[in-house]
Ligand code: TXA
């Protein structure tokens with residue numbers, strides 16, 4: 001039985017936090033909200049508790065977890081050394097949606113990091129996450145609280161849909177604010193590398209670390225029994241059940257016409273079609289009958305698009321569509337992360353429409 005307990009982030013109920021923290025200390029799993037997506041947490045010092053995360057998610061053991069801490073001075077328990085650039089980024093961006101990959105501290109069991117000598121660590125900003133880590137008194141290892149390779153959860157209901165009956169407790173702090181996962185920067189090598197674009201825009205990070213390289217498809221060459229630099233970079237990840245194709249263009253009118261044409265062709269073939277659009281696209285496609293249209297925000301407000309992206313994909317799945325046609329968004333700000341997730345959900349099927 002999975003219990004779901006509501007908790008108001010603005011008025012933390014310490015009795016609920018104490019129950020959740022007791023489960024963590026006892027080696028059990030607790031799902032909890034962070035500002036990005038919901039996490040599935042276990043005591044990061046407890047190898048057996050960590051192993052339960054992999055079981056519950058159906059996650060392969062080569063996919064390392066992120067360790068969450070409640071204060072920058074807890075970092076010493078998890079990682080070392082802390083290079084000067086890490087300290088700069090911590091001062092600027094923690095708490096927040098930034099994960100740093102550093103050398104793994106000796107108290108962190110190898111299975112947290114899939115055997116890698118490094119560890120991903122972040123300090124989330126969500127009050128419920130912070131209260132839980134503090135009360136547990138240990139760092140909390142937590143991947144996104146979804147079935148492996150499925151869309152990340154941005155509400156407690158999403159967690160229940162994926163992991164119901166596999167975990168004892170979900171803390172329901174309402175929908176998450178950022179909506180896509182943290183940005184991951186690897187600082188363990190000679191040059192800082194972006195392993196995954198996320199909630200903290202790369203443009204913002206580059207003000208502090210101009211020489212960040214983009215790690216391209218480093219996961220591609222790895223074998224099943226080896227740890228990968230960032231399995232979040234697997235092509236099929238963040239995927240809905242329906243077959244998704246993404247569309248990109250510098251010309252919005254051409255993009256909408258291509259979406260309309262493609263949707264009609266699929267409907268003609270008897271497919272059930274879902275469209276993932278920006279608010280601005282709706283008038284041009286409103287005439288389309290027999291398609292499920294979901295808009296996830298304005299082209300001028302990519303933060304809103306990120307916030308509703310995963311729920312929009314889950315909505316389309318719940319309508320039972322067999323095909324999803326999704327537009328890509330401007331690459332600025334959090335748009336880079338939005339487009340990364342949509343491209344992965346599309347397993348690389350991206351149509352570039354000329355204007
Ligand atoms: O926003 C987030 O980061 C959310 C919330 C819950 O904090 N967590 C999250 O975890 O997205 P997960 O497990 O879904 O993705 C973690 C990613 C994986 O792709 C993993 O490979 C990468 O972080 N990662 C973790 N430790 C790493 C390491 N030592 N080296 C390279 N990549 C690492």
Ligand code: MG
Pocket residue numbers: 143144152
């Ligand atoms: Mg995940």
